[in-house]
Amino acid sequence: MTTTETLHAVPESRWTSDEAWVGTRRPVLEAHALPADCYVDEAFFAEEQDRVFATSWVSVGFCNELDAPGSAIVRTVAGRSVIITRNADGELRAFLNACRHRGTQLVDGDCILGSVIHCPYHRWGYDRDGALVATPQFADAGVDGFEPTDYGLHPVRVDAWQCLLVICLSNETVPANKWFGDLDQRLAGYRLGKWRTHLTQNIEIEANWKLISENFQEYYHLRWVHPELSKVSRVQDHYRYQGAGMYCGQTTTPISNDERGDWSAMPPVEGLNHSDMASGRFIALFPNTLLSVLPNHVFVMHLDPVGPGLTRVTGTWLLPPSNPHVADADFVTTRDFWQDVNNEDIDIVERGQRGLTSGGYTPGRLSPRFEEPLHRFHNMLADRFTGSTRIPAGDESDDQPLYGTGVNPLPWRGVDI
Ligand code: FES
Numbered sequence: 220m221t222t223t224e225t226l227h228a229v230p231e232s233r234w235t236s237d238e239a240w241v242g243t244r245r246p247v248l249e250a251h252a253l254p255a256d257c258y259v260d261e262a263f264f265a266e267e268q269d270r271v272f273a274t275s276w277v278s279v280g281f282c283n284e285l286d287a288p289g290s291a292i293v294r295t296v297a298g299r300s301v302i303i304t305r306n307a308d309g310e311l312r313a314f315l316n317a318c319r320h321r322g323t324q325l326v327d328g329d330c331i332l333g334s335v336i337h338c339p340y341h342r343w344g345y346d347r348d349g350a351l352v353a354t355p356q357f358a359d360a361g362v363d364g365f366e367p368t369d370y371g372l373h374p375v376r377v378d379a380w381q382c383l384l385v386i387c388l389s390n391e392t393v394p395a396n397k398w399f400g401d402l403d404q405r406l407a408g409y410r411l412g413k414w415r416t417h418l419t420q421n422i423e424i425e426a427n428w429k430l431i432s433e434n435f436q437e438y439y440h441l442r443w444v445h446p447e448l449s450k451v452s453r454v455q456d457h458y459r460y461q462g463a464g465m466y467c468g469q470t471t472t473p474i475s476n477d478e479r480g481d482w483s484a485m486p487p488v489e490g491l492n493h494s495d496m497a498s499g500r501f502i503a504l505f506p507n508t509l510l511s512v513l514p515n516h517v518f519v520m521h522l523d524p525v526g527p528g529l530t531r532v533t534g535t536w537l538l539p540p541s542n543p544h545v546a547d548a549d550f551v552t553t554r555d556f557w558q559d560v561n562n563e564d565i566d567i568v569e570r571g572q573r574g575l576t577s578g579g580y581t582p583g584r585l586s587p588r589f590e591e592p593l594h595r596f597h598n599m600l601a602d603r604f605t606g607s608t609r610i611p612a613g614d615e616s617d618d619q620p621l622y623g624t625g626v627n628p629l630p631w632r633g634v635d636i
């Protein structure tokens with residue numbers, strides 16, 4: 220699907236011209252990696268916030284974080300602080316976190332809201348639909364032409380997608396279900412909307428957010444950076460898992476050979492089909508959420524860009540509803556394995572950032588077999604900068620060999636539960 224709607228008004232720059240992306244736009248067999256400026260340059264970073272983060276569906280948390288009545292989370296996307304909550308009827312709502320009187324920040328952070336959100340400055344109040352419902356002493360001396368309905372909180376688009384809460388600061392972007400494309404159907408068998416967060420950890424990584432995502436998307440580095448992981452997740456067991464949608468997907472099938480069972484310590488969710496039961500789905504949602512979906516747990520990384528060379532990462536493990544009382548020891552085995560793998564990745568992406576910052580890098584070539592998802596990711600990025608809002612297509616089938624990989628022995632065939 221291709222549309223030609225215009226992204227919101229940000230001045231033209233060298234990155235809005237097609238010439239800036241010539242190496243990215245070549246076919247993958249001839250393509251180059253991104254220039255160093257995309258990872259280290261302050262001006263690129265600022266523009267990326269506007270062109271990418273302010274126009275995308277960005278995951279900001281998990282549906283179960285809003286289970287308690289009145290609960291709210293506060294997240295910053297593209298420099299905008301946003302309150303995400305549910306109204307009195309339980310429907311999702313999101314608002315910019317600034318009072319409509321004189322702009323004061325309303326809510327400090329995650330909290331339980333009452334029926335009215337009060338501004339601490341002059342006590343204007345808003346209900347959880349964003350309507351202005353209190354203006355104490357405001358009109359006592361008279362005020363002309365004031366309509367409270369003109370001063371409700373600025374709404375932000377919000378949706379629940381699978382287990383994730385997603386927001387979009389642009390009104391021009393397609394709805395969330397179109398943004399994620401066929402991924403809803405691909406993941407339907409897991410019923411992720413019912414899974415719940417089990418543990419969250421935060422960390423800061425001294426690397427650009429794209430380096431972290433790219434590293435997640437390719438398994439070229441597996442043998443050398445992750446000698447232990449490569450016993451579970453073997454290079455030869457990786458395949459594409461790519462339909463139409465704003466994501467880059469791959470699958471490891473089978474997920475675990477006999478040598479190490481760290482990922483199988485907990486029981487799987489009930490009702491998975493043969494392909495899902497035997498596979499790990501590794502999906503980079505554009506722009507900044509990394510999903511690892513396994514038969515018995517999900518690990519999600521949210522990448523919050525702080526600066527060109529600094530990213531705040533929130534890592535969250537989710538467990539299925541059929542598995543609420545998993546033994547601590549079994550979860551710890553899974554968690555520790557992830558932490559070991561992640562530490563190896565952090566070291567290499569921080570090294571990557573140092574090289575891009577000071578190494579005089581000029582764009583190199585991509586390995587089609589291992590780095591095709593990066594090519595797709597780079598082109599999504601180029602689309603946002605050059606004004607295209609297309610949703611990229613996917614593979615024609617899940618069992619066709621691509622760029623040297625074999626035929627997936629258990630291709631995804633659609634939902635058969
Ligand atoms: S700034 Fe919020 S009530 Fe005045």
Ligand SMILES: [Fe+2]
Pocket residue numbers: 434435440444445564
């Ligand atoms: Fe890795």
